[in-house]
Amino acid sequence: MANCSVARTLDVVGTRSTLLVMREAFLGTRRFHDFAERIGSGEAVTAARLRDLTAAGLMEKVPYQEPGQRTRYEYQLTQKGRDLLHAIMALREWGDSWAADEQGPPWISTHTGCGAEVRTVMRCAHGHDVHFGETTVTPGPGLILTDPAAHS
């Protein structure tokens, strides 16, 4: 099980604070102060997460300058970071379904074009909707080369 894509993903974004930073980024947050305030984990943790995510290539620092202020940097998602959107959305949906308080979900995500609510779904390359139990998992090229010795 050495070569598992889920484990590899968790190596990069596997901590709570990292995923919360990414959540904020998807909500449109760009600046250090806003991240620190909204995540509620302290400036040190925020700075560490932003540094790690920048180093990992999920975010990039872009300079900006408010009038009368010195140049500062904001943090924008790269394509690599934006590709995590589905995962964040799916985690949010699960929380909405199974862990929301009585009042309902805190945020609602809608399609900007038509206003209808957005959800994640699975779909195959032929365009069919796919649900739990309708998938077949087969070893891919990355697995075959890994375990001549132990099966683990």
Add this chain to the structure above:
Amino acid sequence: MANCSVARTLDVVGTRSTLLVMREAFLGTRRFHDFAERIGSGEAVTAARLRDLTAAGLMEKVPYQEPGQRTRYEYQLTQKGRDLLHAIMALREWGDSWAADEQGPPWISTHTGCGAEVRTVMRCAHGHDVHFGETTVTPGPGLILTDPAAHS
């Protein structure tokens, strides 16, 4: 930001070993020995995660009996657990795209009906495909009641 569905989800499945157990469950693993062996995190961690997931209602223990063996229990996903499939799939896809080794992804997930590869996508209730930047996030009922005092 107290009421965030992503954070609530992470309270339940926010650790690496928890998500690895869920991944194994989606690959069809049911029995303690198989979980422990394939996750590679030791029996103590495996037992703790299975216990936590059962207590949280994502899995349930179902008795079974091999001939000549005493009754044992296997762990099956409940609906609450199965609903995490999209999140696991999305994390796996990200790992395949951005963190796979040169040989390629270790597993390939295909639609059992037609054999085409499966991916997660976002779609609105009207049936439109939705991509990054095409969503509007608005406060939902759960947020409005939380912050009379501080904005945080």
Add this chain to the structure above:
DNA sequence: TGCCTGACTTTGTCCGATGCTAGCCAGCGC
């Protein structure tokens, strides 16, 4: 009755994530 095996549980230790406080530093206004 006592052994043996598989499935956990307990104990202890280590390490990384977190939270807190204080300090550094670049650069704009003065």
Add this chain to the structure above:
DNA sequence: GCGCTGGCTAGCATCGGACAAAGTCAGGCA
């Protein structure tokens, strides 16, 4: 230059998860 402010960084205590090894327990079996 000088001080002030925002954006980090360093140091430290704490806590929870990860890992290893030994202990417990149920029940089939000799």
